[in-house]
Amino acid sequence: MSIFVNKDTRLVVQGITGKEGMFHTQQCVIYGTNVVAGVTPGKAGQKMDNVPVFNTVKDAIAATGANCSMIFVPPPFAADAIMEAADAGIDLIIAITEGIPIMDMMKVKNFLATKSSRLIGPNCPGVITPGECKIGIMPGPMHKPGGPVGVLSRSGTLTYEVVHQLTMQGIGQTTCIGIGGDPINGTNFIDVLDAFEKDDETKGVVMVGEIGGSAEEEAAEFVKNNMSKPVVGFIAGLTAPPGRRMGHAGAIISGGTGTGEAKIEAFNACGIHVCKNLGNLGELCAEVFK
């Protein structure tokens, strides 16, 4: 078991002929992901390695039965690509693209509310079910298949660090999900926590948050009220000054809200095992998930 993606996932890559899209598609294929199609408008009939390219997502679905899309389309056109995928009936859309204007994402989010598709990201590393399927830009080999821990996070390399420490402790992962560092994203912490709670194979969760917004506080409430599995929580940015955007568009303390201290306090109050120093995360997990 795993959540969202597995060996049966049929992937279409939007923006497959671009530099990033091509490279990461190849990496996904090497990992074993079932990449069935690519989409680049105007390039139908071509092939990227052995993957057939189509003009539209609809065409790709009709020809290949794709049910999941990974998006590498550049920021000015990415919102359009997400909406195209949702309109075509793709179940799961994973948007890697960084730098989509917030106004575009507001439209996407309200549009998706009328569709059945789930969006993960944007500005995220993607989703991996170790040993089965990698959809994203994370390095595959450091993951350890078989569970029992689910990982979810707002960042990229920080997630790799967390997974690496878990693997070094001999703790495998069911599924690892980056929900992205933008202020408006498709899937939030609560959606993923809920899925992990319902997944039999997942026995515990590591949740990696950062400063800005209140998603971590809301997630903490959810953990308290709805989760039977242990959760380890980490927040990045305790030393970040207020009013400055720390790289990620969403990582900003504004008007006294979104501070790391408030998030840690919420974690503590809701029974989450808090890791304050990233250097100790692996050891803490070994203790909590033993």
Next chain:
Amino acid sequence: MKIHEYQAKELFKKFDIAIPKGNAAFSPDEAIETAETLGGYPVIVKAQIHAGGRGKGGGVKLAQSKEEVGKLADEIIGMTLVTHQTGPEGKLVKKVLVEQGLDITKELYLSLIPDRDTAKIVIMASEAGGMDIEEVAASTPEKIIKVYIDPLQGIQAYHCREAAFGLNMTPPVMKQFSAMLNKLYKLFVTYDCSLLEINPLVITSDDKVIALDAKLDVDGNSLFRHKDVVEYRDLDEEDPLEVEASKYNLNYINLGGGGNIGNMVNGAGLAMATMDIIKFAGAEPANFLDVGGGADAEMVENGFRIILSDKNVKGILINIFGGILRCDVLAEGVVQAAKKTQLDVPVVVRMEGTNVEKGRKILDESGLTLITAVDLKDAAQKIAEIAKGGN
């Protein structure tokens, strides 16, 4: 991206939003010239910097005569204005906005922002205008009206009515206010604003609704479609090191607290966590620096140079999680950059990921005094020793 009040008001003018008559001035002479065209005194002289709280800081003054305009403009231009948003070092004022004085009967607060939780555009309005809205929100949240607009639906008349009734407006004022709100919404979405704030929005003795102030931030991710806003960028308002870093696609922020340990990391989340680790080790992080996915020799070299421009820095921690970026390539880059930069502070390198053994070997055999760390814990300990003055 932040822009000045006078620039925001230029955009207001484009959308036919009522503002006081006025103009920006870069010298006392220009200030007088503008004042003389406004049709009488008093006039207002307002410092133009990218920070709020200018009035309290002494950057907004009323002038009763031509002579007083000259005197005040002379005082304000060149002053270092300290407000609650500038930090203790303040900001040097280089220009003022000179505007007609108005006979004001009521001051309101009005803003539009994207709401991250609902993905709607939220209009916030309050009769407690002219005050620090964060204080109002904290002490009397019931005094703030919030109206949410779905961007796919756009602003409707009932949204405007809801806000106007909440502000207890008289019918003639309500009509003007609704028309203005419509235009502000249009400006907000046309220019991808991440904040549009008018504090205060005033009602004059002859029942006119006028935007006395204007604060407007544009979403940095949207600048590809707003070339005219890019022209508004004022490098004087930015940290010179951050401007320099942005030229090389480095995301650098000087934390400004006199920190003694510089750091260079790939990825924003890991960069924040690395700053925190430095603090936990008993040292102070000097900066945030995300080198992104590239981190080649040139980037690392520029990173070293920018970090070391901060003279408080006594040591540097490089923390790279190489996935797609291979550790041996990174190590080559660090060695090359270190040789070129003539490093005079110790550097701890912690890297993990693809080809890590090869990378460590390159560092060890470089003949440079680079300190390798096996993991984060080890890196923190080594940085702590440097901060203490040992090595």
